[in-house]
Structure formats: structure tokens, C-alpha cells
Amino acid sequence: xxxxxxxxxxxxxxxxxxxxxxxxxxxxxxxxxxxxxxxxxxxxxxxxxxxxxxxxxxxxxxxxxxxxxxxxxxxxxxxxxxxxxxxxxxxxxxxxxxxxxxxxxxxxxxxxxxxxxxxxxxxxxxxxxxxxxxxxxxxxxxxxxx
Amino acid sequence: xxxxxxxxxxxxxxxxxxxxxxxxxxxxxxxxxxxxxxxxxxxxxxxxxxxxxxxxxxxxxxxxxxxxxxxxxxxxxxxxxxxxxxxxxxxxxxxxxxxxxxxxxxxxxxxxxxxxxxxxxxxxxxxxxxxxxxxxxxxxxxxxxx
Amino acid sequence: xxxxxxxxxxxxxxxxxxxxxxxxxxxxxxxxxxxxxxxxxxxxxxxxxxxxxxxxxxxxxxxxxxxxxxxxxxxxxxxxxxxxxxxxxxxxxxxxxxxxxxxxxxxxxxxxxxxxxxxxxxxxxxxxxxxxxxxxxxxxxxxxxx
Amino acid sequence: xxxxxxxxxxxxxxxxxxxxxxxxxxxxxxxxxxxxxxxxxxxxxxxxxxxxxxxxxxxxxxxxxxxxxxxxxxxxxxxxxxxxxxxxxxxxxxxxxxxxxxxxxxxxxxxxxxxxxxxxxxxxxxxxxxxxxxxxxxxxxxxxxx
Numbered sequence: 074x075x076x077x078x079x080x081x082x083x084x085x086x087x088x089x090x091x092x093x094x095x096x097x098x099x100x101x102x103x104x105x106x107x108x109x110x111x112x113x114x115x116x117x118x119x120x121x122x123x124x125x126x127x128x129x130x131x132x133x134x135x136x137x138x139x140x141x142x143x144x145x146x147x148x149x150x151x152x153x154x155x156x157x158x159x160x161x162x163x164x165x166x167x168x169x170x171x172x173x174x175x176x177x178x179x180x181x182x183x184x185x186x187x188x189x190x191x192x193x194x195x196x197x198x199x200x201x202x203x204x205x206x207x208x209x210x211x212x213x214x215x216x217x218x219x
Numbered sequence: 220x221x222x223x224x225x226x227x228x229x230x231x232x233x234x235x236x237x238x239x240x241x242x243x244x245x246x247x248x249x250x251x252x253x254x255x256x257x258x259x260x261x262x263x264x265x266x267x268x269x270x271x272x273x274x275x276x277x278x279x280x281x282x283x284x285x286x287x288x289x290x291x292x293x294x295x296x297x298x299x300x301x302x303x304x305x306x307x308x309x310x311x312x313x314x315x316x317x318x319x320x321x322x323x324x325x326x327x328x329x330x331x332x333x334x335x336x337x338x339x340x341x342x343x344x345x346x347x348x349x350x351x352x353x354x355x356x357x358x359x360x361x362x363x364x365x
Numbered sequence: 366x367x368x369x370x371x372x373x374x375x376x377x378x379x380x381x382x383x384x385x386x387x388x389x390x391x392x393x394x395x396x397x398x399x400x401x402x403x404x405x406x407x408x409x410x411x412x413x414x415x416x417x418x419x420x421x422x423x424x425x426x427x428x429x430x431x432x433x434x435x436x437x438x439x440x441x442x443x444x445x446x447x448x449x450x451x452x453x454x455x456x457x458x459x460x461x462x463x464x465x466x467x468x469x470x471x472x473x474x475x476x477x478x479x480x481x482x483x484x485x486x487x488x489x490x491x492x493x494x495x496x497x498x499x500x501x502x503x504x505x506x507x508x509x510x511x
Numbered sequence: 512x513x514x515x516x517x518x519x520x521x522x523x524x525x526x527x528x529x530x531x532x533x534x535x536x537x538x539x540x541x542x543x544x545x546x547x548x549x550x551x552x553x554x555x556x557x558x559x560x561x562x563x564x565x566x567x568x569x570x571x572x573x574x575x576x577x578x579x580x581x582x583x584x585x586x587x588x589x590x591x592x593x594x595x596x597x598x599x600x601x602x603x604x605x606x607x608x609x610x611x612x613x614x615x616x617x618x619x620x621x622x623x624x625x626x627x628x629x630x631x632x633x634x635x636x637x638x639x640x641x642x643x644x645x646x647x648x649x650x651x652x653x654x655x656x657x
Binding site: 087088089090091092093094095097098118119120121122123124125127128129130131133134135137138141150152153154155156157158159160 | 237240284287300304
Binding site for chain 2: 446449475
């Protein structure tokens with residue numbers, strides 16, 4: 074069995090389980106691995122802004138959650154320092170979005186991650202880049218690591 | 220009476236009125252002017268992530284809404300192209316956040332806007348920069364401009 | 366023969382030929398294609414800053430040139446709107462850097478491009494993202510298109 | 512006499528003195544203070560790209576140097592982590608550009624700085640945001656601090 078894969082999976086699940094925000098937005102943790110994560114979310118009516126498309130904040134939140142699961146997958150507590158998003162196409166009510174995050178670089182304390190959001194037709198919706206910063210502590214409690 | 224100020228105020232209010240996302244997140248439109256907007260939001264329990272602080276997506280959404288009201292304040296329909304956010308300090312449940320947006324540049328089609336988010340103690344929480352793109356159409360319907 | 370590949374190659378070469386800055390910095394156009402470009406540059410003594418590593422401006426310039434060749438490869442005159450760079454490892458005097466640019470998205474007027482800079486050991490030095498904006502005009506003069 | 516101002520001035524000057532890149536590009540250190548710096552540069556013929564305007568790499572380098580002098584002004588050795596630039600108007604040969612950097616936030620290890628570049632007519636040319644990371648060491652050698 075692949076230990077790093079197993080660890081990544083347990084870290085992502087633990088983080089998701091205590092993440093009221095991601096759960097409340099209906100996000101689903103679809104996949105996770107060392108430095109990677111895939112998260113799904115459907116666009117609800119309460120996510121639409123004045124132009125009747127998905128508010129950028131919810132696209133960002135989806136990407137940001139995928140980023141959080143990916144950068145915490147090595148079991149070192151890690152937070153976002155800063156992120157950027159570029160919008161490529163609008164998302165509409167009922168769309169099923171998938172955010173896929175991959176690790177581009179990971180140094181001693183900082184890392185760079187890319188996320189792409191696609192809709193159910195495989196159309197690119199947004200591109201996100203996140204910069205992480207490792208703090209003290211682990212994702213999993215000590216006893217759970219036995 | 221200042222016509223540009225009045226126009227900005229009516230554009231921001233019209234956009235807010237049809238923005239289910241900003242309303243659903245409890246945002247309050249506190250001020251608006253030509254190229255500027257101030258928006259308030261309180262951090263709720265359902266906005267917390269796995270580290271028990273406000274999920275970056277909601278900080279981003281707050282800044283993004285202030286940006287939307289500011290860049291649409293000239294009554295030319297305008298959308299976000301891309302945005303970046305840098306986190307300075309965490310926000311906690313019950314914090315009252317204020318996002319203040321100002322226009323740095325506005326060309327024929329594109330513009331650059333800055334937002335800062337402070338908490339109720341005047342502490343800086345995050346810095347956001349948004350890039351806008353003017354599309355066809357107006358914010359206010361023709362008849363309301365009479 | 367691949368017409369789009371040929372067009373890309375002629376656009377990149379034409380742009381490079383009138384680009385005193387890229388030439389003056391010793392950049393070499395190594396490859397080009399539709400939406401892509403690879404550019405090489407060696408770090409000279411006059412490119413070092415106060416910490417004795419390559420000044421970020423020259424890393425940025427290298428990535429920016431690769432981006433320019435890539436986003437102009439469709440023969441529609443295109444300029445940069447904004448760019449971001451994240452530094453992963455320092456570059457030293459004598460290092461041979463390679464910037465590889467790929468197109469992530471290209472709409473009617475705007476596009477998103479990624480560049481990665483590696484050194485001669487294949488080590489990642491920096492990650493760059495560029496946003497393009499298509500203006501009027503072509504890269505190649507009309508008569509050269511016959 | 513203001514000690515922090517004096518320290519900032521000595522740090523900026525020391526960094527500039529060993530910065531072959533900034534000197535080679537003709538940059539002039541115009542002002543410095545705690546968390547701030549102003550740097551001038553004239554656009555030379557060898558800084559022009561294929562559209563006959565200043566290559567973005569040189570605008571970036573100018574802003575990046577102002578950022579470096581500002582974030583090192585507290586005498587803690589500090590490097591850039593990542594930067595973004597948004598272009599507002601082109602710069603032409605012979606233009607005299609001024610980059611003004613200010614500190615927006617400075618935590619234990621990381622900071623956020625803004626730079627604006629204006630030309631000799633006071634026209635805004637570009638907006639830059641830099642993220643800093645404090646490493647070990649000081650800018651000034653120990654003995655010079657006596």
C-alpha cells in the first residue's frame with residue numbers, strides 16, 4: 074500500500090470533516106493525493122450575483138478548498154498566504170464544477186499550487202494559483218498516526 | 220447635487236438588489252461613490268474552515284462584491300477579469316469586516332481596483348486587487364435614467 | 366506542411382527581430398508554436414542584485430519575452446495586461462535559463478499564459494502567469510503574408 | 512535625529528551600492544524611509560521591445576528594485592517571494608520613470624508592498640504588488656551598526 078497516498082487521503086478527509094464552510098457550500102471531496110486534490114460543487118441559486126452568473130467568491134472558494142486539501146496533504150499544517158484567480162468563462166445555476174489542484178513547487182515553508190475549474194462539459198471556467206505557508210503543527214492528531 | 224455621486228449610488232444599489240449571493244452572505248452596502256464602495260459583513264459559523272478561521276472564499280467574496288459595486292459605479296456594465304488576494308491576519312467567528320474599494324486606474328475597457336478588508340478593531344485582514352473589463356450594456360435600465 | 370506552426374514561427378521571429386530589449390539581454394528564441402514559445406538566456410554579471418543572485422527583473426523579462434512570443438503567435442497583435450511571478454529558487458551568474466510558455470486560454474480579446482523558468486540542471490527557478498489583450502493590427506506586415 | 516529613518520537610508524544605500532543590475536539599468540535611488548523607497552530610471556533605446564515601447568521586464572525591474580530597497584529598510588535581510596504587475600499605459604524611449612514603494616503590511620516573516628510607476632508627466636504607467644519574505648541576516652554588516 075502507498076503510505077503517502079494513504080496519508081494524503083486521511084489529511085484531506087480530516088480537514089474536510091471540520092470545514093463547515095466547504096460542507097455548507099455543498100463541496101464534495103472527489104479525490105486526493107500527495108500535493109493534489111479534486112473537489113466538486115454545484116452552482117446554487119444563492120450563489121448568483123447581479124449579472125445572474127456565479128459570484129466570483131464561490132468560484133474562488135471552490136478553488137481555495139481544493140488548494141487547502143492539496144497543500145495540507147503532507148500532514149504539515151499549512152495555510153494560504155495569497156491567491157489569484159483569472160476568470161475564463163461564466164458559470165450558471167445548476168452547473169456542476171470540478172476544481173483540480175496540483176502542486177507546482179514545495180520548499181521548506183512555502184509552496185505554489187495551481188487549480189483549474191471546469192464545468193460539466195469540460196469547459197474551462199477559471200484558473201487559480203495559490204501560495205502556501207507551512208505553520209507549526211500537523212493536520213492529523215498524534216494518536217491517529219499510529 | 221452631485222450627479223456622478225448620485226449615479227454611483229443608484230448603480231451600486233441596483234446591483235446589490237439583484238445580487239442574491241451578497242445578500243445571502245449578509246453583506247451590507249455601507250457607502251458608494253464614483254469608483255468606490257464600502258461593504259460590511261459579519262463572519263458566521265458556517266464561514267469557518269478546518270483551522271476554525273474564516274474560509275478565504277468568504278473574505279474573497281466580500282472584497283469581490285465591493286470591487287463589483289465600485290467598478291460598476293459609472294453605469295457601464297463591467298465584470299471581473301481576474302483578482303488576487305493576500306491574507307494578512309485571520310478573521311474569526313463574530314468579527315465584523317469592512318471592505319473598502321478604490322479605483323486606481325480606469326481605461327477605455329479595463330480598470331484596476333484595490334480593496335482592503337479591516338476588522339472591527341481596525342486591523343488589516345486582507346489586501347485584494349481586482350482587474351475589470353467593461354462589456355456592453357448599462358447597469359441601470361434606460362427608463363430609470365430619466 | 367503545418368500552416369499554423371509556420372505562421373507561429375514567422376510571428377515569433379519577426380517580433381524577436383525588432384525586439385532590442387530581448388536581444389540586448391542575450392535571449393535566444395529556441396522554439397515557437399501556436400500559443401507556445403521557448404526562450405533561453407544566460408545570467409550575466411550585470412544581472413546580479415545586492416544578494417548576488419539574478420535580479421528578479423531579468424527573470425521576469427525572460428518570462429515576459431516568452432509570453433510575448435507565445436501570445437503573438439496567432440498573428441494578431443497582442444500586448445500584456447498584467448503578469449505575476451513567483452520565485453522558487455535563485456539563479457546565479459553563469460546559469461543558463463530556459464523559459465517555456467504555454468497558452469491556457471484564449472478568448473476573443475484576452476488570454477492566459479503560463480511560463481516556467483528552469484535552469485541548466487532542470488531545477489525550477491520561477492513560475493509566471495501572463496494575461497494578454499489583443500489590440501488592432503497584425504504581427505506580420507500584409508505583404509509578407511502572401 | 513530620526514534613527515529609523517537614518518537606518519532605512521543606510522540600508523537602501525548599502526543595497527544599491529552592491530546591486531550591479533539596478534546600477535547598470537541607470538536607476539537612481541531618490542528617497543528612502545522605513546518601509547518606503549523611490550527610484551528613478553530613464554527608458555533607453557535598448558529597453559524597447561517589438562512594439563517599440565519599454566519592455567515589461569524593465570518596468571518590472573524598476574518596481575522590483577524600489578520594492579527591494581523598501582522591504583530591506585528595517586535592516587533585516589529580506590527577499591521577494593512573488594510579485595505582480597498591471598500595465599496601465601506604455602512607456603516610451605526617453606521617458607523618465609519614477610517608482611514609489613510603500614509598505615502595506617509587515618508581519619513576523621512576510622510583508623506586502625505596493626509600487627506605482629509614473630512618468631515625467633505624472634501619468635500612471637504601472638501598478639506593482641510585491642510579497643516579501645524575511646531570511647536570516649542583516650543588510651548592514653555588524654560593525655557598520657556601531
